[in-house]
Amino acid sequence: MSEFDPAPESDAAQRRWQEGTDTFGRVYDVALGVTSPTAYTEIAELADCSPNAAKKHLERLTEMGIVRTDHDSRPAQYERNDGYLEWQEASQIADELSIDEIIDRVAALEEQLTEYEEQFGTTDPTAVSVVEHDDHEMVHERMTAISEWQGIIREIRLYELARQLSQNDGHLIPA
Structure with missing residues (x-):
């Protein structure tokens, strides 16, 4: 594989990706x-493409707001932008x-939120200790409850x- 060849080198690499998935799609995934x-070189390895191809596509994804870039690190590092995914x-x-x-769904969720806040006596799930009990089952139940609360x-x-x-025709603030 040359430095600029975006195609996977081996049959095993090709099987990891759906047939027809182009380099951009693999880097995106x-x-x-x-x-x-994560260094772009590692992303290239995972995406079965050259480092140059990965970097080019990662820069495009950065411009689109899908990933964030740390250009100060060597080599440049990238990570997904969770804000984009939430949007x-x-x-x-x-x-x-x-x-x-x-609105109905939010009301139902807020009721559940209030129940957790009352159960644990705080509005912050990270302030609740899950390991203060010796009983394994109790620890597991608290961990599950806190995970659901954060969800x-x-x-x-x-x-x-x-x-x-919805209220602003696809915009966050009224146009």
């Missing part, structure tokens, strides 16, 4: 899975549900964003 700063999810919710359905907080944020998008 890998970038969405990157949750911490994308909220847009999908706004397309699929009416404003009334979104509810995220869902409220998504549905509120979806409501704003």
Whole structure:
């Protein structure tokens, strides 16, 4: 494989990707899975393409707001932009549900949120200790509850964003 060849080199590499997935698609898929700063050379390896091709596509994804770049590190590092993904999810919710359905969902989520806050005596799930019990089952139950609580907080944020998008014709603020 030459330095500029975006095609996978081996049959094993080709099987990892759906037939017909182009280099941009492979880099995009890998970038969405990157949750911490990762060198473009490692992304290239995961996407089965040359480092130059990966860097070119990662720069395009940065311009689109899909990934963030740390150009100060050597080599440059990239990670997915969770804000972009949340906006994308909220847009999908706004397309699929009416404003009334979104408002009803937020109300139901807020009721669940209040129950967790009352159960644990705080509004911050990160302030709750899960290991203060010796009973393994109790620790597991608390971990599950806190995870669900954090999920509810995220869902409220998504549905509120979806409501704003629906009420403002796809914009976050009125035009």
